[in-house]
Amino acid sequence: DVEPFGWYKGKFALGLESRLTDRPLAKYVNVTAINPTPLGEGKTVTSIGLSxxxxxxxxxxxxxxRQPSQGPLFGIKGGGAGGGNSKLFPADEINLHFTGDMHAIGAATNLLAALIDNHLARKATPIIDPATVFWQRCVDICDRGLRKVQTAVGDGEKWITRTTAFDLTPASEIMAILALATSLPDFSRRIGRILVGLTPQGDPVFVDDLKVTGALTAILKDAVRPNLVQTLEGTPAIVHAGPFANIAHGNSSVLGDLIATRLADYVVTESGFGSDCGAEKFFNIKCRVSGLRPDVEVVVCTVRALKLHSGQFAVKAGKPLPPELLTENLPALRAGAVNLQAHLEILRQFGVPTVIAVNRFPDDTDSELEEVRKIALSAGAADVAVSTAFADGGVGAEQIAEAVIKAAALPRNFQFLYGLELPPEEKLRTIATKIYGAEGVDMSPEATDQLELYRRIGFGNFPVCIAKTQYSLSHDPKLIGRPKGFRIPIRQVRLAAGAGFLYAL
Known part of the structure; x- marks a missing residue:
């Protein structure tokens, strides 16, 4: 059921997930973090180490x-395959072209854009109003020259021009569809449901209406198959799909998890950035689709990151750390720990036992680690464990593993944050107030009109995905720690009809 892809990679057979349903489900563990800082919290290192x-x-x-993207790889963040003695193998191939899934998604996205332009130029039916075309091209590198472009199609005498843009491939709707599909037929149905634009009369035009669903599915037929690699210690790793967590839903594929949870005792998955970004979307979007329910939530933090959330230090990625950050400072640690406490309160609303994993650095003192332990336990954590997986590999994560096993035996009362029957405005307000700690949301007239359109064409009951900064609980990356007294501005709301959610900007 695994087809080799070179010496150290493989792809699972299509339909495997449906042939494993008679096997018992594994314990399902999701790893998240506090709001990340430029230093990085080591979430992927911890996830790999825990497994x-x-x-x-x-x-x-x-x-x-998730599969890493070349945008962050060649940008400020770097690779996404772990590090030190807690990483995937072969890390260089995983970080670059891997099995070609990212390129296939780019090819399909850009093919659809080309087909739409051809449809416009030929004035084919159904007629699409060029001003309403929602679809954008994508590229897997950070190219400033493509963030906003103007295209022109025509016969040389009369041109149709419109302003559009290139998204990063991990932010494209086809990436979200790949991550949320439960089978190849479901994937194809979702592709056909992509909203392309509107007719001059305001009626929706979908990919199915253009008769190109089969062509797009054909390009992606192998990308749908989850990828199998391993960690440095031989633990199986399924690396599949790569939506960002700040501007997309930020979780690896449903198909990968459906296979993994039938083949293991424990499945460790990871949601992007902090619990306000990836974990919230993991619960409210991914788990609704997969039907899987987490048994344990792990929150990764570092002593230095908690100090930074005190607001007493200035740090930039790539620059030397201030010496005072590397010395024991319990008052700064306590001040910044409000961010950790906020994330514990977020997760408590979903009814899942939570373990705090402290990713230890050499300059952390025992007193600081003990202070984190006291704060976390008093805030409701089921347990606190220290990880040295980066330096020591799996042996450095045994303490977290023991804590996770104990937490998995505790009762859980998993629940979604909101019901799908709520109006989208109320869903947005619920996330803003209960997850971010905002006082409310401010909808722009454009966003209000867009929601009215989506309700009219039958997509008002989707879950919502808010695109926001990962560095703060708020919408402002400068508001670190636990900000108060802010409101979330909603400029636009877009529809990912194929993926099955609304996303607010």
Whole structure:
């Protein structure tokens, strides 16, 4: 059921997930974090390390992760395959072209854009109003010259021009569809449901209406198949799909998790950035589609990141750290720990036991680690464990593994944050107030009109995905710690009809 892709990679067979349903479900563990800082919290390192630690203490474990993007790889963030002695193998191939899934998504996205332009130029039916075309091209590198472009199609005498843009491939709707599809037929249905634009009369035009669903599915037929690699210690790793968590829903594929949870005792997955971004979308979007329910939530933090959230230090990525950040400072730690407390309160609303994983650095003192432990336990954490997986591999994550096993035995009362029957405005307000701690949302006239359109064409009951900064609980990256007294501005609301959610900007 695994087809080799070179020496160290493989792809699962289509339909495998449906042939495994008679097997017991694994314990399902999601790893998230506090609001990240330019230093990085080591979430992927911890996820990989936890899977290796579980295997070391006799539990069959699989880790499921997103495919890295070349945009962040060649930008400020770097690779996404772990680091030190807690990483995937072969990391260089995973970080670059891997099995070609990212390129296939780009090809399909740009093919659809080309077909739309051809449809406009030929004035084919159904007629599409050029001003209403929602679809944009994509590219997997950070290219400022393509952030806004003007296209022109025509016969040389009469041109149709319009302003459009290139998205990053991980932010494209086809990437979201790949991550949320439950089978190849479901994937094809979702592709056909993509909203292309509107007719001059205001009626929706979908990919199915253009008769190109089959062509797009054909390009992506192998990209739908989850990828199998391994960690440095031989733990199986399913790396599939790569939507960002700040401007998309930020989780690896449903298909990968459906396979993994039937093949292991424990499945460790990861949602992007903090619990206000990836984890909220994991619960309210991914888990609705997959039908899987998490048994344990792990929150990764570092002592230095908690100090930074005190607002007493200035740090920039790539620059040397201020010496005072590397010395013991319990008052700064306590001041910044309000961010950790906020994330514990967020997760408590979903009814899942939470373990705090402190990713230890050499300059962390025992007093600081003990202070984090006291703060986390008093805020409702089921347990607190220290990880040295970066330096020590799986043995450095055994403490987290033991804590996760104990937490998985605790009762859970999983619940979604909102019901799908709520109006989208109310869903947005619920996330803003209960997750971000905002006083409310401010909808622009454009966003209000867009929601009215989506209701009219039958898509008002989708879950919502808010695109916001990962660095703050708020919409403003400068508001670190636990900001108060702010409101979330909603400029636009876009429809990802194929993926199955509304996303607010």
């Amino acid at each position: 290796m630690g579980l295997n070391r203490i006799g539990k069959r474990a699989i880790v499921t992760l």
